[in-house]
Amino acid sequence: MKETMSQQFSSASPSCCPPESHSDAPIAEAPACDELEENREMEKDGALTAEVVSSCVSNLGCFSTGLQHFYNHLSLPSRDLRDISVLANYVHLQKLELPRNKIKDLSCVSHMPYLVILDASHNEISSFFGFQPPKNLKEVNLSHNRLTKMEDLSAYSCLSNLDLGYNRLSEITGLEKCCKLTHLSVAYNKISRISGLECLPLTHICLRGNQLERIEGLENLNSLQVLDLSLNRITSLSGLGNLHLLGSINLEKNLISEIQECKHIHDLFLLRELNLLGNPVQDQPDYRLAVVFLLQHLTVLDQEKVKVEEKVSSVNKYDPPLDVVAARDHMTLLVYQLMQPQSLYDSTMPSADSPYPMLVLTGPQGCGKRELAHRLCQELSEYFSHGTSHTTRGPYFQEEDGMDYHFVSEEDFQNMIHMGKFIQTTQYGGHSYGLRRDAIEDVAREGLACCVHMELEGVFCLKNSCFEPRYILLIPTEVEKYTAHLKSRGLYTQAQIDMAVSRIELYANTNRQRLGFFDNVIPCDDWEEAYETLRQVVKEYLLLEEQEEGENNNRGSPDNASTGQEAEEKLPPPPLSRSGSGALASHSATALDPSDPSYRNYFTQIQAELSPQKSPSELASIGRREQLVREAIVAKSPGVYSQLLKSSAQAAPSSLQNPDTHLNVSSSSSDESRASSALTVPSSAGGLNDVVEPLDMSVLGHNLETFTGQTAEAPCPGTDLLDVVVSPSSDRRPGSNVKPILPPIPTGRKTPASPSPAASPRPSPQPAVPGGGDVDREG
């Protein structure tokens, strides 16, 4: 970095520090004189003679914009020269180099009106610009001299590069009129305050090795690109915030101790290089990542290239994207869950063919999604029930515990996390929110789909789980109306309102940038309208609309009957049932009514009816499972299925027929294993789906029929376990443009009001505990 910085100075300005860099000057050095020995004689007293000058002066050419210009160039470095008065006769000199001599007086330069470049570094000059100003003088190097005071340089209006490094200057003055000065070095002086630089067109400044404690007086240097403030006593980066063209700052060996200081240069979008080596801030934990995060445009920090990995890590650490937060949360929740004794959540068990149906309403706080969710559950109560989240915030007026939320303390919430209860948690507005697995399971056990509402972070988290809900975004499009609505609720501070409003953009962006992330987007400026649309959308999910339309067609115009049927044939089969009249509601009611004579063999019928319509992937999936079961039966594959069948053989089919059966992992006693199958199914095992194929009870039912010789007409008693409707698989995934439908609602989980004793010889080992009681402990 040191090199980089100095290169920047030297290449752009041969007269800026370091002075040795003059060898890079655009004009070639004069060739060494052949008569060096002879000349030495003449220089013994330090006086330059005409002979020496004439042997050393040269005409050199260089090309500039296609035209050849000739310079008179005299270079006499390291000759111990003291007296150069003879040069007064060389009025045409354009470049004069006299470094490393003993010159004290430069008055001869007054006679060189064409002089453009003067290098008198490493001499004994104490008088500041002690000569009449050559009109075109552009570059002056007076570094390593004995200058103590800067004087007015307004007559040097062409000056562009000035190097005054290694002198004894304590103040920068006299430059006000140097309106072409772009490069200035006052390195290694005694300057304790930056001043006198206002409004200069400076692009490069070197103030290395002074006594500066503050960065000041640079505010108006709008052209500044490279700034070297190394080796000072600077403690803060304030004073740099306006320098929008700054690309490189060297602050090596100063006294900067706080990472937060970088905020002062946070908005310098062209800043690429920063050097903070040798500052106390280096000792701060995660110093580098923090700086890389705060200054995301940096390419070099502390002379080291900033790696892409560092940029990613820093963002993930300090402002992780929603996916990253969600992934971390999911990981935590899953680990805690796996650390608990496992249980089988059979109602919501992941299944490739028909995921448990869930509906998630999302949108910014107070957009009405909670009320919409409740109303939907009320109106479509035969399909949906509300999955109540837990929260650590206190209840608002009239909020009911267990209804709006389960209100819990932070401590309880954390305990639940540690006990692996949640499938999703989110921090919002300083409170924790979380959806427990058993909140969903409770709904599922009722034979209903679960409807929940949550913020976007929750959606990201849920997307990592094994659930595959339909996500509906409710978004305000009239910001003023939304703001007014939030204000009218009287619940929120202005900051909370501002945050909620600002998050509209977050939702909109997510929807724009992630195709298919939400299954539907509904504007919610008008609550009633939003509800109507939502209802419509949900009915479409349930394929109710088509059903109703089909019915109307059939009913309303008998002439159209065939057309209606044809239309129905084109539709995918309804999610719940296709037997009987065709109306989903009545099917569902029939299906769930245990007193109905068709209840017992309902699923067998459904299967029989649907089997010709199975998709190739369904058939393939069933085939695979049948194969596994077959292999297990002939003891070919000792996998999970063999365990299952072993226990089913031992424990009689009833163990499979009880939906609430909990299956132990490693039950050693045969009694125990008789009482419970030995199958491990992680309760949120999205990540394990590839390893352990999820258990599909419907298929098992099918296979059991095959292998036990039970027929569809004579199902096992209490076949509520097998009440899984094989339905058209919902193959819609985020990004898919297939019309979304909800997977079948698991009607069969609803326990008959007075179960027949034959239905379930064993009591359920662990009934659901309302309000979030434990369901997954065993052993």
Ligand SMILES: Nc1ncnc2c1ncn2[C@@H]1O[C@H](COP(=O)(O)OP(=O)(O)OP(=O)(O)O)[C@@H](O)[C@H]1O
């Ligand atoms: N489990 C959850 N995960 C993520 N976000 C959640 C969860 N449960 C609730 N939320 C959301 O957290 C936000 C704050 O909820 P809260 O109930 O405290 O505020 P509110 O003012 O009543 O908002 P709303 O009327 O939208 O529910 C809401 O957007 C809510 O939908």
